Amino acid sequence: MIHSHNVFNYPSPQHPARMEPYIIKLPRYLDTRGNLSFIEEDTHLPFKIRRVYWIYDVPGGEIRGGHAFRQTEELIVGLSGSFEVVLHNGYKEFRYLLNRSYYGIYVPKMIWRMLDNFSTNSLALIIASTEYFDADYIRDFEEFRELCTE
Ligand code: TYD
Numbered sequence: 321m322i323h324s325h326n327v328f329n330y331p332s333p334q335h336p337a338r339m340e341p342y343i344i345k346l347p348r349y350l351d352t353r354g355n356l357s358f359i360e361e362d363t364h365l366p367f368k369i370r371r372v373y374w375i376y377d378v379p380g381g382e383i384r385g386g387h388a389f390r391q392t393e394e395l396i397v398g399l400s401g402s403f404e405v406v407l408h409n410g411y412k413e414f415r416y417l418l419n420r421s422y423y424g425i426y427v428p429k430m431i432w433r434m435l436d437n438f439s440t441n442s443l444a445l446i447i448a449s450t451e452y453f454d455a456d457y458i459r460d461f462e463e464f465r466e467l468c469t470e
Contacts, residue, residue, distance in 0.1 A: 339428035341407050341414050344395065348422040357422045359395070359447065366426065367393045367449035374399075374445045378438040385433040388458045393449040395424040396435075401442025408432040410468025418444075432464050 344364060349356040361369050375384055396405055398418030407414040409431050416425050424447075427433060435444060450456065458464045 339430075340409060340412075341416075341425055341427050341431060343416070344424045344426050346397075346422045346424060359397075359424070364424075365395060365447065369447055370450050371448040371452060372445070373448070374443060375435070376443050378403075378442065380438070380440075382436075382438065384435040384438075384444075386459070388432045388464045389429055389450075389456045390458060391429050391450055391456050393429050394427045395447040396427060397421065397424040397445040397447070399443040399445045401439040403438040403442050403444060404436055406434040406436065410465055430464075430468065432458075432461060 346357045346359060346364060359365065378384065396418065399421050402417060402419035405416045405418060405425050407416075407425075407427060409428075418425065438444075458467065
């Protein structure tokens with residue numbers, strides 16, 4: 321896994337307006353009593369926190385996501401266990417294995433996402449830049465790709 325302290329957006333070389341996901345490494349305090357990590361909005365996130373949700377008790381073989389957001393930006397953290405995050409920005413795919421609780425994947429808006437290969441007892445924490453609103457979802461991949469070329 322690539323280590324990165326970069327918390328700023330950078331555009332794709334092929335398309336200056338299109339953002340790419342990237343890894344955010346979170347602080348980690350190692351201690352014989354147990355380890356501690358944290359997230360501070362202004363220090364670690366390129367957006368303001370409006371919502372936090374988590375995905376848990378995922379049965380083996382199930383897939384979460386399968387959509388993109390028009391506006392919402394997110395940070396996905398694998399708090400426990402492991403799972404894979406597959407992202408697509410309309411021309412390029414990005415794959416991440418989240419199996420450490422001090423890594424987050426920053427997902428800009430207009431990125432198709434799928435979460436799969438959840439291990440037993442895995443826990444995905446998602447920090448989002450918007451409150452939940454259904455109109456933000458794009459659930460059809462072809463529609464997503466067409467919107468990406470606009
Ligand atoms: P959904 O976004 O489809 O889950 P996934 O993360 O796998 O893509 O959400 C599942 C259901 O939960 C859906 O009916 C909407 C509801 N929901 C909320 O009410 N608030 C939220 O913040 C989220 C993420 C989902």
